[in-house]
Amino acid sequence: xxxxxxxxxxxxxxxxxxxxxxxxxxxxxxxxxxxxxxxxxxxxxxxxxxxxxxxxxxxxxxxxxxxxxxxxxxxxxxxxxxxxxxxxxxxxxxxxxxxxxxxxxxxxxxxxxxxxxxxxxxxxxxxxxxxxxxxxxxxxxxxxxxxxxxxxxxxxxxxxxxxxxxxxxxxxxxxxxxxxxxxxxxxxxxxxxxxxxxxxxxxxxxxxxxxxxxxxxxxxxxxxxxxxxxxxxxxxxxxxxxxxxxxxxxxxxxxxxxxxxxxxxxxxxxxxxxxxxxxxxxxxxxxxxxxxxxxxxxxxxxxxxxxxxxxxxxxxxxxxxxxxxxxxxxxxxxxxxxxxxxxxxxxxxxxxxxxxxxxxxxxxxxxxxxxxxxxxxxxxxxxxxxxxxxxxxxxxxxxxxxxxxx
Numbered sequence: 001x002x003x004x005x006x007x008x009x010x011x012x013x014x015x016x017x018x019x020x021x022x023x024x025x026x027x028x029x030x031x032x033x034x035x036x037x038x039x040x041x042x043x044x045x046x047x048x049x050x051x052x053x054x055x056x057x058x059x060x061x062x063x064x065x066x067x068x069x070x071x072x073x074x075x076x077x078x079x080x081x082x083x084x085x086x087x088x089x090x091x092x093x094x095x096x097x098x099x100x101x102x103x104x105x106x107x108x109x110x111x112x113x114x115x116x117x118x119x120x121x122x123x124x125x126x127x128x129x130x131x132x133x134x135x136x137x138x139x140x141x142x143x144x145x146x147x148x149x150x151x152x153x154x155x156x157x158x159x160x161x162x163x164x165x166x167x168x169x170x171x172x173x174x175x176x177x178x179x180x181x182x183x184x185x186x187x188x189x190x191x192x193x194x195x196x197x198x199x200x201x202x203x204x205x206x207x208x209x210x211x212x213x214x215x216x217x218x219x220x221x222x223x224x225x226x227x228x229x230x231x232x233x234x235x236x237x238x239x240x241x242x243x244x245x246x247x248x249x250x251x252x253x254x255x256x257x258x259x260x261x262x263x264x265x266x267x268x269x270x271x272x273x274x275x276x277x278x279x280x281x282x283x284x285x286x287x288x289x290x291x292x293x294x295x296x297x298x299x300x301x302x303x304x305x306x307x308x309x310x311x312x313x314x315x316x317x318x319x320x321x322x323x324x325x326x327x328x329x330x331x332x333x334x335x336x337x338x339x340x341x342x343x344x345x346x347x348x349x350x351x352x353x354x355x356x357x358x359x360x361x362x363x364x365x366x367x368x369x370x371x372x373x374x375x376x377x378x379x380x381x382x383x384x385x386x387x388x389x390x391x392x393x394x395x396x397x398x399x400x401x402x403x404x405x406x
Contacts, residue, residue, distance in 0.1 A: 010402050011039045013103035014057070015094070015115040017066055018045040021240065021314040022109045025131040025190040028213040028391040031055040036395060041103065043094055043112070062093040077155055079333060084163055087114040094118060105402055113181065117170045125401045128184040132191065132313040132334060135182050136201035143178045186401065188394050191317055192385040194345060197337065208397060211388030212321045223299040228287065229264035233305040235365060238268040238297060239331060240312045245272040253308065254278050255358035258286030265289040266300055306369045308361065311338040320347065321385055323378035325368035329356050346377045
């Protein structure tokens with residue numbers, strides 16, 4: 001008897017949240033699956049439905065408590081409580097949205113972990129598409145210490161107890177909350193191996209690095225270099241989508257690079273800060289700086305000579321994929337570790353927020369952009385990333401998990 005062949009056309013369901021750093025890494029994988037003839041649905045809030053539809057996937061919208069410019073506190077619980085609350089609300093919405101249209105396989109970002117519950121209900125395989133670091137051997141000790149720390153406060157105990165009750169009620173009683181998060185099962189890491197701490201300790205039977213899956217970002221406009229930037233080096237400055245309320249930092253950038261000979265600057269400031277806040281009353285921005293609430297980052301990085309970034313995982317790997325030296329000014333979450341990692345790779349300077357003066361920013365950019373060793377290291381990393389396979393490799397691995405046909 002010969003083995004059954006994988007289904008050539010399947011219904012694959014992807015689940016994510018309304019955040020560019022969680023959505024964009026998956027889009028080229030989804031586009032590749034659609035091109036191979038699969039029907040792909042994508043659970044996402046309405047604000048990103050058009051972005052998803054551009055890949056050929058079918059949006060299935062739900063209401064989320066999260067937003068692009070989510071306010072995040074500094075405590076660990078400030079970072080995780082909103083995700084638990086959102087997942088509790090999401091679960092019945094998504095169960096209803098897929099009633100009678102259950103998929104053959106579930107893909108899920110790290111944040112909508114209720115997708116694992118749905119996959120178990122539907123008795124279909126599930127794969128996590130992680131846009132950030134994955135677990136490694138030895139992570140259990142870290143998780144145990146985290147749980148101990150949380151149990152030390154009333155708020156922490158309340159969070160864990162609520163999470164545990166939700167898991168118990170939905171078929172995952174064998175997991176503690178932090179184990180559930182740390183052990184998502186089969187995972188495709190949509191990041192380069194170079195951006196993974198303890199990469200040699202990752203269980204490759206569980207997690208596979210497929211590298212950056214960036215594509216063309218056809219849903220975004222292209223950035224066109226203006227005439228006044230001709231022949232000049234290009235600097236992109238962006239703190240991403242969540243940590244943008246930083247007028248003091250942006251003012252330091254204007255002082256550092258305004259009218260700097262030979263340089264042109266694209267400065268993304270988000271929607272909470274206005275260009276008028278970046279200069280003193282009655283003054284105008286220097287002619288070599290353009291500001292925007294949002295920019296097509298990947299398009300600019302393909303032309304950039306330097307990048308000042310908050311060191312989110314998405315921006316970090318986009319900088320690496322385009323061989324752009326970076327000044328990392330982390331703001332929160334995993335960005336501090338990413339900044340250290342980039343600096344350790346020899347392609348960035350880690351500049352803590354409190355030390356990001358105009359003088360320090362200028363010195364860091366000029367030192368990196370003129371360093372041939374940094375340029376050589378970036379080229380080496382870019383070659384390694386290209387060899388990891390990207391979206392086609394990810395699609396191959398996803399198809400290998402599909403149920404077989406008789």
